[in-house]
Amino acid sequence: MILKKIKNRVGYFTIILIFMGGIFYFLNHREYLDKSEYYELTRQLTPDKRYYIYHYARYGGMAFSSDITGYRLLEKEERFAENAGKKFPYGLGGWQSKDTILINELEQPGIDADTFPSRVEYETLGDFTIKRVFYKSSINGGRSMDYVCDSLYVSNGKIVILKIRDEEENLKLERMVFPLGPVTIYSNNGIVSKLEIEDLDKYYNSDNKAMVLSTSFTFIPNKSVLIRDLGETGYFLSIK
Numbered sequence: 001m002i003l004k005k006i007k008n009r010v011g012y013f014t015i016i017l018i019f020m021g022g023i024f025y026f027l028n029h030r031e032y033l034d035k036s037e038y039y040e041l042t043r044q045l046t047p048d049k050r051y052y053i054y055h056y057a058r059y060g061g062m063a064f065s066s067d068i069t070g071y072r073l074l075e076k077e078e079r080f081a082e083n084a085g086k087k088f089p090y091g092l093g094g095w096q097s098k099d100t101i102l103i104n105e106l107e108q109p110g111i112d113a114d115t116f117p118s119r120v121e122y123e124t125l126g127d128f129t130i131k132r133v134f135y136k137s138s139i140n141g142g143r144s145m146d147y148v149c150d151s152l153y154v155s156n157g158k159i160v161i162l163k164i165r166d167e168e169e170n171l172k173l174e175r176m177v178f179p180l181g182p183v184t185i186y187s188n189n190g191i192v193s194k195l196e197i198e199d200l201d202k203y204y205n206s207d208n209k210a211m212v213l214s215t216s217f218t219f220i221p222n223k224s225v226l227i228r229d230l231g232e233t234g235y236f237l238s239i240k
Contacts, residue, residue, distance in 0.1 A: 035240050040069075042184055042236035045076075047098040050127070053088055054080050055184075055236055073126060086126055093133070093200070094179030095157060095234060100129045102181070104200050106140055106212060113138045113210040115202040135200070135212040142214035143201070147171075151223045152195065154230045159183055159197070161219055178217075180234025185227060187237070192225040194218065 035041055040057035057069040071092075074085035093102035107118060113136045121132045150163035157180050164173040182198035201215040227237070 038240065041240050042238050043080075044181075044236045045233045046128075047095055047233050048127075049233065050076055052076055052080075053092075053236075054085075056080075056082065073128075088125070089130065089132075092182045092198070094181040096131065099127060100131060101125075102179075103130055103132045105132055105134050106214070107134050107136045109139050110136050112136060113212070115204070115210050115212060135202070136210075137212035138205075138209040139211070142216065144216040144218065146218045147220070149219045149221050151221055152192070152219070152225055152230075154180065154234070157234070159195075159230075159235070161195070164219070176217075183235040185230070185235050185237050187227050190227055192221055192227060192230075194220055 038056055038058045040055065043052045043054045045052055052074050054072045054074060055070075056072070057067060060066050060068055068082070070082065071088035071090065072080070072082065072085045073088045074080060078084060089103050091103045091105050093104040096102050112118070115135075117133045118136045119134045121134075123130045123132070145166075147161075147164045147166055149161045149165075152159060152161045154160070158177050159180055161176045161178075162174070164176055165171060178197050178199060184196040185192055186194040186196075195218070197217040197219075199215050199217060201211070201213045203211050205211050
């Protein structure tokens with residue numbers, strides 16, 4: 001009787017919309033504990049070894065919905081869920097100390113573009129200090145660079161890549177150095193198979209315009225590198 005009254009007042013179409021909306025909310029807000037739901041699920045142990053930073057990505061719950069991605073900061077013993085712990089910002093640029101995190105952010109392009117920061121802000125996230133550094137580029141964009149390397153190692157909060165070259169061997173470098181933090185390691189039986197590093201490339205182009213671009217570096221090592229030789233902290237590692 002009550003359902004019939006509701007139907008008479010709001011109609012079948014409205015009820016269907018409410019029902020579908022409830023399903024959509026459930027699919028996109030429920031706790032995900034099944035790792036197979038994700039096409040990307042990695043975590044990084046913080047330098048103090050008390051927390052994990054999780055990065056997750058999965059397809060949206062509906063056919064035309066956007067992918068669900070994000071970062072979460074959880075205590076080491078806490079079980080991962082998309083609403084667990086604290087939300088962690090995008091743009092990880094590196095660890096400046098055991099409790100200070102650099103976050104790089106690109107603002108809207110403008111005529112006042114510069115390779116130097118436009119402003120710096122500080123905030124607190126749990127036991128950590130977030131240092132947000134903002135940049136303005138002439139245009140917003142990004143690029144990816146794929147390389148082969150001989151080997152790599154970690155030293156003093158940096159990851160060092162040795163004997164780098166591209167596939168055409170047009171570029172050859174003895175080494176490149178990046179801060180720990182925006183680093184993801186893929187492995188096979190405990191041996192590094194691929195290394196991905198996010199960075200900002202800052203320069204002036206041929207028209208003397210300031211360019212600040214998000215750049216993704218991929219390195220494939222030729223020699224065997226054991227993950228255990230890289231330490232425990234400062235990089236994301238798949239947990240799928």
